[in-house]
Amino acid sequence: MSDENITAGYLDMDLLRFTTAGSVDDGKSTLIGRLLYDSKNTFEDQMEAVERSSKQRGDENINLALLTDGLRAEREQGITIDVAYRYFATPKRKFIIADTPGHIQYTRNMVTGASTANLAIILVDARLGVIEQTCRHAFIADLLRIRHIVLAVNKMDLVEYSQEAFDKIVDEFKRFASRLDNLVDITAIPISALHGDNVVTKSDKMPWYHGPDLLYHLETVYIGSDHNHVDPRFPVQWVIRPHSDEHHDYRGYAGRVAGGVFKPGDDVVIQPSGFATKIKSIDSFEGPVEEAFAPLSVTVTLEDEIDISRGDMIAKPNNQPHKSQEIDAMICWFSDKTKLALRGKYFLRHTTREVKAIVEEVRYKVNINTLHKIEDDLEFSLNDIGRISLRTSAPLLYDSYRRNRITGSFILIDQHTNETVAAGMIV
Amino acid sequence: MDSQIHSYQVNHLKQLESEAIFILRETAAQFDKPALLFSGGKDSIVMAHLARKAFHPARLPFPLLHIDTGHNFPETLTYRDEFVADLKARLIVALVQDSIDRGTAREEKGPNPSRNAIQTVTLLEAIESNQFDACLGGGRRDEEKARAKERFFSHRDDFGQWDPKNQRPELWNIFNGRKHHGEHFRVFPLSNWTEMDVWQYIKAEKIPLPNLYFTHERVVFKRAGAWLAVSEFVTLGEDEEPLKKTVRFRTIGDMTCTGAVESEASTLDEIIQEVATARQTERGTRADDKRSETAMEDRKKEGYF
Numbered sequence: 090m091s092d093e094n095i096t097a098g099y100l101d102m103d104l105l106r107f108t109t110a111g112s113v114d115d116g117k118s119t120l121i122g123r124l125l126y127d128s129k130n131t132f133e134d135q136m137e138a139v140e141r142s143s144k145q146r147g148d149e150n151i152n153l154a155l156l157t158d159g160l161r162a163e164r165e166q167g168i169t170i171d172v173a174y175r176y177f178a179t180p181k182r183k184f185i186i187a188d189t190p191g192h193i194q195y196t197r198n199m200v201t202g203a204s205t206a207n208l209a210i211i212l213v214d215a216r217l218g219v220i221e222q223t224c225r226h227a228f229i230a231d232l233l234r235i236r237h238i239v240l241a242v243n244k245m246d247l248v249e250y251s252q253e254a255f256d257k258i259v260d261e262f263k264r265f266a267s268r269l270d271n272l273v274d275i276t277a278i279p280i281s282a283l284h285g286d287n288v289v290t291k292s293d294k295m296p297w298y299h300g301p302d303l304l305y306h307l308e309t310v311y312i313g314s315d316h317n318h319v320d321p322r323f324p325v326q327w328v329i330r331p332h333s334d335e336h337h338d339y340r341g342y343a344g345r346v347a348g349g350v351f352k353p354g355d356d357v358v359i360q361p362s363g364f365a366t367k368i369k370s371i372d373s374f375e376g377p378v379e380e381a382f383a384p385l386s387v388t389v390t391l392e393d394e395i396d397i398s399r400g401d402m403i404a405k406p407n408n409q410p411h412k413s414q415e416i417d418a419m420i421c422w423f424s425d426k427t428k429l430a431l432r433g434k435y436f437l438r439h440t441t442r443e444v445k446a447i448v449e450e451v452r453y454k455v456n457i458n459t460l461h462k463i464e465d466d467l468e469f470s471l472n473d474i475g476r477i478s479l480r481t482s483a484p485l486l487y488d489s490y491r492r493n494r495i496t497g498s499f500i501l502i503d504q505h506t507n508e509t510v511a512a513g514m515i516v
Numbered sequence: 517m518d519s520q521i522h523s524y525q526v527n528h529l530k531q532l533e534s535e536a537i538f539i540l541r542e543t544a545a546q547f548d549k550p551a552l553l554f555s556g557g558k559d560s561i562v563m564a565h566l567a568r569k570a571f572h573p574a575r576l577p578f579p580l581l582h583i584d585t586g587h588n589f590p591e592t593l594t595y596r597d598e599f600v601a602d603l604k605a606r607l608i609v610a611l612v613q614d615s616i617d618r619g620t621a622r623e624e625k626g627p628n629p630s631r632n633a634i635q636t637v638t639l640l641e642a643i644e645s646n647q648f649d650a651c652l653g654g655g656r657r658d659e660e661k662a663r664a665k666e667r668f669f670s671h672r673d674d675f676g677q678w679d680p681k682n683q684r685p686e687l688w689n690i691f692n693g694r695k696h697h698g699e700h701f702r703v704f705p706l707s708n709w710t711e712m713d714v715w716q717y718i719k720a721e722k723i724p725l726p727n728l729y730f731t732h733e734r735v736v737f738k739r740a741g742a743w744l745a746v747s748e749f750v751t752l753g754e755d756e757e758p759l760k761k762t763v764r765f766r767t768i769g770d771m772t773c774t775g776a777v778e779s780e781a782s783t784l785d786e787i788i789q790e791v792a793t794a795r796q797t798e799r800g801t802r803a804d805d806k807r808s809e810t811a812m813e814d815r816k817k818e819g820y821f
Contacts, residue, residue: 102527102528103525103526103527103528103531104527104528104531104532171665171683171685172685173664173665174657174664174707174708175664176657176658176708176710178710178712182528183528183710183713185708197685198685200687201685201686201687204687204688205687205688205689313523313524313525316524318524326538326541326542326545327541327544327545327571329571329572329573329574330574331573331574331575332574333573333574333575335573336573336574339573339574341573343541343570343571344541345534345537345538345689350524372572372573373569373572374568374569374572382524384526384531384534384535385526385530385534386533386534386535386537386538386541386570388572399545423685436694438690438692439690440690441542441545494688495688495689498687498688498690499690500687500690500692502692502694507692507694507695507696508684509684509685509687509692512685512687
């Protein structure tokens with residue numbers, strides 16, 4: 090391949106973000122290490138450093154987990170502290186892995202990693218099958234609305250590469266998944282991360298398996314429709330006013346399209362004011378563009394001079410976001426220092442808007458292993474997930490999370506410590 | 517054009533660009549007095565280029581801040597001044613020498629004196645005296661293992677320290693820049709970029725770079741496995757022999773700690789080809805990272821870039 094071809098191919102790549110979920114000892118770090126190593130995305134000096142550390146720690150084999158565990162405390166204690174992001178690329182795609190560790194902050198970490206993922210790899214140990222944690226992982230993937238799931242049945246070498254064992258696990262998983270709303274695209278792959286079977290190349294040990302190997306699937310799964318291109322939503326992030334002679338009257342609204350498609354000439358409505366106008370132009374540094382859609386960052390100018398500021402939302406007259414000060418949401422509690430307080434007040438951040446919110450009602454918590462509602466213990470502490478009602482100090486302009494991940498999500502911030510204490514998905 | 521209009525596919529560079537522009541605008545919106553840390557290296561050049569795009573046709577709503585160790589490659593300073601003039605940006609230079617003269621920083625002793633560590637002092641002093649509440653940095657998570665743990669919006673306490681075990685979770689594209697008086701943030705718009713992405717973007721956007729990144733002849737010597745440039749800032753040991761080599765730099769830092777690689781790459785395509793086949797990370801040439809296994813983490817906790 091000539092240099093030009095490499096360049097051209099690279100410029101044509103798209104981006105897949107995925108998260109990995111597994112219980113302790115499911116071989117998650119080994120799998121990630123294998124993906125990075127076998128796709129030739131690790132460097133010699135990294136591998137040498139890992140070999141050196143493995144030896145120093147007295148590990149029997151090269152410990153691929155050390156590729157992902159970067160902090161002193163992690164290396165000393167052999168644990169992963171929080172979400173680590175890893176990058177690799179093949180000629181087809183660039184990948185961002187959100188590696189979410191287990192231990193005490195498990196749910197919090199997986200929710201964080203899942204919030205930006207297109208795909209989740211759920212690992213199960215072929216000897217153990219679908220266990221409580223597997224259901225928990227599936228529930229979180231569903232809650233965060235990850236469209237594509239890979240059920241990676243690992244350690245196939247320890248069950249003699251048996252089709253029967255694999256089929257049984259897949260059936261069990263699908264039975265559980267049928268109770269969840271959004272888990273529709275499930276691909277099950279039998280692998281051995283340790284030996285590399287079906288990870289980046291097809292294994293010859295499982296001739297009964299006719300599906301793709303893991304990397305091929307990651308490279309080819311269709312993710313084009315993951316953004317909402319139906320409901321036009323443009324949260325205003327920053328107002329551009331150059332105050333220069335050349336652009337004396339220029340007033341541009343900068344932001345990142347959160348949904349739908351915008352074109353010059355479109356009739357639009359500005360919320361919360363309700364003013365109607367038209368899009369005059371959609372600008373970029375390179376000049377005007379013909380259309381803008383998620384996830385592009387652009388600058389919009391309007392036909393009329395209207396008072397618009399950060400936190401306002403541009404939509405279309407026939408397709409507008411909900412506007413309300415009362416919202417119902419599923420939340421995951423993130424703080425290990427405080428608990429959710431009924432009548433408690435928090436800062437709420439939603440798109441580019443920040444308001445105050447008060448907790449009006451705690452409806453239920455979810456036992457995420459069984460999916461049962463808990464209604465007799467409503468105290469939310471670290472990792473708890475459930476449904477609450479909030480009242481806000483000013484209207485939110487939102488869609489349901491199911492319809493749009495960007496306009497349907499928010500975080501709660503503690504007013505005293507400024508910490509992010511909860512992630513919310515509007516029902 | 518017609519065939520593209522309804523596919524809504526966006527390639528990965530466009531996605532990374534869009535994300536970085538979002539972060540830059542978010543920084544301008546959430547903070548009172550941000551600054552963009554500019555070193556004259558390729559990552560900060562790309563970041564400044566993205567900032568220009570983010571606020572076009574207005575000028576950058578924040579100044580550039582250069583922490584000047586005095587150990588720069590002369591080419592870096594020439595490039596910096598031209599770049600800043602072209603951008604019509606405001607440049608603030610904070611000199612490590614001033615911190616040394618004030619007695620707040622002390623020059624390292626020994627055979628391999630580096631101002632790498634003490635520039636943290638100058639950086640924190642510049643943040644305090646200018647009352648900056650957010651500093652945009654070009655750090656990337658793929659660079660180094662401690663950096664892999666960084667947030668886009670990374671909180672610093674009122675001593676400028678990073679607490680990696682107690683970071684704010686970041687979900688969707690919602691970023692929490694709330695802080696108490698005296699605290700500040702470091703913001704990393706290029707978090708999700710790799711070295712390859714940066715080079716591809718430089719090519720796609722035709723961004724001019726300092727010529728240090730391209731092949732040239734230079735007198736170098738070997739120290740701790742790296743080719744360092746012979747300059748007024750280093751003293752050669754008895755067994756260190758100056759040699760003329762054909763080299764280029766993969767990263768640019770101080771002359772005292774930035775190693776060159778032997779390379780004939782004279783165009784961006786050749787560099788991209790080299791990056792694609794490289795078997796060493798780019799920071800493999802940085803002596804400052806090799807002082808210990810957690811050298812970067814330790815410096816970052818103190819307030820380093």
